Amino acid sequence: MKLLVFGVIMMTSLALAYYARIKRRHDTLSEFFVAERSFASLLFFFLAVGEIYSIGTLVGFPGGIYAGGATYAVWFMGYILLAYPIGYFINPLIWRAGKQYQSETGPDLLQSHFNSKGLGILAAISGLVFIIPWGQLQFAGLEVVLHAFKVSLSPMMTLSLAGLLALIYIVLSGMRAVAMVAVLKDIFMILGIIIIGSAAWFAAHGAGAIFTQLIVSRKAAVVVPAHAVPFVLSTIVFQAMGFYASPFGLQYVFTARSSRAVAKAQVFMPLYMLMYVFLIIAAFFAVLHIPGLAKAPDLAIIMASAHLLPGWLQGVVVAGAALSAIVVLTGLSLTVSAIVSKNVLRQLIKPGASEQQIKRWAQVVVGVYLGISLLLTVLAPHLMLNLINTAYYGFTQFFPAILAVLFWPRATAIGVGTGLIVGDIIALSLYFAHVLPWGLNLGLIALLGNFIVTVGVSLLTRAQQAKKEVVA
Known part of the structure; x- marks a missing residue:
């Protein structure tokens, strides 16, 4: 039954991607990369939060709590909460800058504003160095989920199907497909989180009982040690500044219809933080009742799901997790393809390339990027670990450049x-x-x-x- 539920949700995502193809305005490069800047606040909202809440939210956050306790929760929630007011003031201005220069990528914006081809290429290369491993991270999270789900296919076959799904989304309708599938992803991600959190709540007879047991038996799990406070607080401030400076974050902002649509979406984004109540309850339930995950803490939420839920509800949870990875992977692929085709290949190899040539390059780059990320995940899962850990270090270095453009x-x-x-x-x-x-x-x-x-x-x-x- 759980496989049937999972399969139906995945097929629904394909139907939404095809629906997005019907709704597209024109077959232009702007349509492909930024949906011709046509998204109203609601659709932009789902696209933007779809990038924020990836498989790292559903799998990595509970796993981090299982391994690191309250310190991880304070850091993870803190930097997102601080980032939202920054985004409320900064993102509408970024949209205005993108509209003024007709930018479709972050390097486009810097190149046009400073009238410097060299700066555009530098920004493209710097962004790619730190964004490319992010795709491997999505594949790795997806592998964890599907392995725990006991899918009968091999890891290579399972991840290949996920990569093929991402490729189909992009070929069908580019950024418009990403946004439409993000709506479905958010529905099932939030539904899965509420289900597993509520099940843990009732099984433990309330959140109070969970935290009482933790204080008695594992007090360290709910305390942030004094020596970690400087690092946690500085990380919250640092990552909040980089939250909207990533190459994919900038490209998503450019999809909105107006600066007002961006601002309206930003107002409601903090509401998503309510789901962390359910994630925290589920994570600490796993700490108390599912021992033996010290070497694989990312399995915490999946094992809690298997422990508490019937098969068909497990299918809902895993479908939400899988879509979280695939939607983010699709958006990353589109960003990488836009940067490589527009800001590297066209600038260095063929400045006079037509829009259709660039679009063909972009689709090829998507396939290559997905293939490389897949192979690295299966054959060399630790090869890019250091770069993944440093991704935010690289993303946030674009923040001064953005402030310079704006102010x-x-x-x-x-x-x-x-x-x-x-x-x-x-x-x-x-x-x-x-x-x-x-x-x-x-x-x-x-x-x-x-x-x-x-x-x-x-x-x-x-x-x-x-x-x-x-x-x-």
């Missing part, structure tokens, strides 16, 4: 590009040297260096560049 007319392409390079170098150097200055998140130190270099070099080179008209 600082004296910023120069040389200053922004140099700051981006210095920030990436500092972050990677500190990470591989295993250094945590003053117990703070090393990414925050790198970001500070990025800001200082961006401002300093821009002031030294501002005579070479005319004053820019900023968006804000």
